[in-house]
Amino acid sequence: MRSPVSETHSRNARARIRKAGRRGAIVALVAACIVSLAACGDDSEGSSSAGTPKSLNKATGTPIKLGILNPVNGSAKSPGAPQGLNAAVKYVNGNLGGIDNHPIKVVSCDVDVASPETNIGCANQLAKSGVVAVIDAFNPTSSAALPILQSAKIPMIGPVPFDTVTGSKPDDRVYFGPAPAAFLLGAMQSIKQQGYSSVTLANLDLPSGHQTNDQILTPLGKSIGLDVKGVYYSPSNPNFSVLASTIKSTKAEVAGLLLALDEPTCNKLAQSLQNVGFKGVIFLATCTEFINKLGQKAVGAETYSSVWLPTAKSSAPAEVKKNLDVAADYLTAQGGPSDWYAFATFATVVDFAKTLGAAKPSEYTGPSVLKTLKAVEGYQSFLGPVLSCNRPTSPNCTTEFYNFKVVGNKKTELVGGKAIQPDPKGLKAIPGAN
Structure with missing residues (x-):
């Protein structure tokens, strides 16, 4: 695993980003704030919850509008996404000086991630609102929004593309985590x-899941000699008891979720697998809440992540430990x-904010934002690996990730x-993966 880059490496990375900016690339920034319950509308930075860390370097310039396909409608919600967005906007706008003194202002539009129509x-709506980029927040139907955003020359950005169609090409999109195929x-x-x-993994009964x-x-699985089965x-309206029984019937040594849109799904499946007597290794995609809920019963289970997480803080690099504390403080202050x-x-x-703000653009447009992001190279990310976003066949800035095993309470x-x-x-055999 790469350790955090040295200060010299950091200065070199920032210099590369500034150079890219001078070549005509420009900053985009994504961020977020707590989303409104309205279908779509301008959101201000929002009021701070009690205990929010004190602002040290507050942005005072003209706001930059960022859109978000906010996953808060329907049965498969991801409440952690808006919480993370809101907390990060507070931190970026109040402590990092925004993006070259420009605070982030989010235009939020609520979607049901199981519904292409809402996307x-x-x-x-977002194309008409003046945003310079749109955040894809763990949305397995985000590709439905792509043609409209591409026509408006608005790039899509995010942590990980949950929609395999969105993640299959690099055009007009950038993701700071690995592709699903890399995971x-x-x-x-x-x-x-x-x-x-042998492994059996459950996925959503959606076209993207089957694909x-x-x-x-x-x-x-076949390419590495592993017997892999998929169930849906x-x-x-998931029935976790039936799903757990189906998984157990495959007699897999490792089993669980390939993709989870929310923590309750992981919690219920983990409990159901234990209830039906599954004795193998429980693997639960990107979930973490089950670790706290199951306590000692979670020992032996595995999960993967695009970033370091608090449960592994004791073994994280020193700089990551500090950043985990920063993120935890702001997330706790926002609740949820x-x-x-x-x-x-x-x-x-x-x-x-850090990579794009270093470019100090003279204007903020969708095309210039995309160009600047694509020029990012050798940047040590806040909680994860070194990122280079100039891959010719993939929208993802890395293929590296972390696989964690629960070893204690x-x-x-x-x-x-x-x-x-x-x-x-x-x-290389998978479009958009490398």
């Missing part, structure tokens, strides 16, 4: 290296869940003691 409606290949490599030979299983999961669950969705979103916003450690680097040869 289309929000894309139309899958790396996780299966880890499972294989641990000595297991992931059929075009990515099964072929990748309803995003609107402090899960992977919250920390990943928080980190994404801070990385946007509310404590995790890196499987194998280091970050996972998926096999580049395997990734």
Whole structure:
């Protein structure tokens, strides 16, 4: 695993970003604030909750509008995403000086992530609102919004593309985490290296879920000699007892969730797997809440993440430990869940502010924002790996991620003691993965 870059490396990275800015690239920034319950509308920075850390370097310039496809409607909500957005905006605007003294102002449009129609409606509204970029917050139907945003020359940005169609091409989009295929290949490599030979993973019963299983999961498993099976669950009305029984019937050594849109899904499946007597390793995608809820019963379970998380803080690099504390303080002040969705979103916003603010643009437009982000190279991210966003075939700035095993009460450690680097040869066979 790469350690945080030295101060010299940081200065060099900032210089590269400034140089890219002088070549005509410009800053974009993504961030977020607590989202309104209205379908779509301008949101101000929002009022601070009691205990919010004191502002030290407050942005006072002209606000920059950023849009967000906010995942708060329907049955598959991700409340950690808006919490992370709001907390990060407070930190960026109050302590980092915004983006070159420009505070972030979010235009929020609420979507049901199981509904392409709501994404289309929000894309139309956001395209008319003057935003320079739109945040994709863990949305498996975000590709429905792409044609409208592309026509308006507004880039889509985010932590990880949950929609495999969105993640399959680099055009007009940038993600600071790895592609889903990188997660899958790396996780299966880890499972294989641990000595297991079979895995069953559940995914959403949506076209993107079937596409992931059929075009990515099964072929990748075969390529490394791992018996991989995929099963499905309803995003609107899941029956976890039936799902757990189906998973158990496959006799897999490792089983769980390939993708989870919210923490309750992981909690319920973990409990259901234990209730039906599943004795293998429980693998729960990007979830963290189950670790606290199950306590000692969670020991042995695994989860993956695009960023370092508080449960693994004791083994994190020194700079990451400090950044985890910063994020935790702001997230706690905003209330709500402090899960992977919250920390990943928080980190994404801070990385946007730091990398893009260094370019000091003279104007903020969708095309210049995209160009600047694509020029980012060798940047040590806030809670994760070094990022380079100039990949010609992928919108993702890294393929590296972290696979954690629960080793004690509310404590995790890196499987194998280091970050996972998926096999580049395997990734090359998958559009948008490398």
